[in-house]
């Protein structure tokens with residue numbers, strides 16, 4: 001048994017303990033090769049074997065066809081906020097951004113540097129607690145692409161269904177709910193995400209892009225910032241974030257063992273329901289978000305006063321539950337319960353919550 005604390009951080013976040021054990025056991029000598037994965041050339045057979053396994057697991061788990069590239073970049077999801085408009089926001093046109101919260105808004109701001117942005121929806125009217133009905137979402141005429149964030153990590157809202165791809169490409173930031181459920185990749189022209197929420201140790205950003213998108217790209221572009229270079233080199237245009245990719249490869253194996261994308265969806269549904277059931281059980285708790293779009297990854301909640309919220313955090317920490325503070329920009333409380341977060345940990349959290357209410361309600 002280990003004395004690990006319960007991890008509800010929003011990111012970097014919890015990893016399966018089996019994956020950490022595996023990394024520990026292989027860190028000095030990877031599978032008897034006499035070298036470490038993180039000390040060897042990314043052009044060598046040892047890295048390539050692991051890398052190819054990682055990419056094929058990703059394709060298998062999400063049903064990604066050969067029409068799409070899959071690879072990893074550095075720079076976090078944040079670099080994609082700039083690379084996307086730099087590559088795809090056509091001069092003389094505009095792009096549609098769904099203004100759903102902190103992360104989509106940051107992406108929109110970066111796009112404004114390169115061209116016109118039309119905000120399709122403005123969540124600020126509701127303090128970013130709701131989303132548009134996906135059936136009503138249509139890209140505007142001549143739009144270069146339609147951009148959305150599938151799960152707003154800070155606001156705690158998540159698209160349950162997505163707008164349907166029409167003539168305009170759809171690009172989605174899935175950083176915080178990546179592989180937490182099956183997704184029809186063919187509905188998107190690009191899906192990306194920082195891996196540190198649901199997929200592995202920080203450092204890599206996964207890119208899934210329809211190869212056809214490259215035909216739409218602007219040029220010239222600086223080399224690293226040009227997706228075409230990463231596509232033509234299968235993601236090995238320069239040194240990739242090796243340690244992070246290794247972690248992702250192991251997490252993908254873990255996801256396969258645990259029922260794949262559908263298994264992750266069932267886990268996420270079960271775990272998030274456990275917390276929302278407590279929130280719905282009395283007026284002591286408040287869930288600020290539209291119940292139709294409640295996130296299964298980041299459960300945001302409030303207590304009757306900020307003093308009680310402080311007390312909650314202090315007592316949670318005394319009980320070895322960490323990371324429950326809401327993002328500094330919105331305050332309140334947040335439990336991030338990503339794929340690797342054990343069901344038992346969520347059970348411990350909900351029991352603590354009920355006890356806290358008994359004492360303070």
Ligand SMILES: *Cc1c(COP(=O)(O)O)cnc(C)c1O
Pocket residue numbers: 011075076077078079103149151152153173174175176194195197
């Ligand atoms: C965390 C997060 C980001 C930023 O990721 P970095 O890898 O830190 O750049 C972007 N989008 C969403 C939805 C996130 O949750």
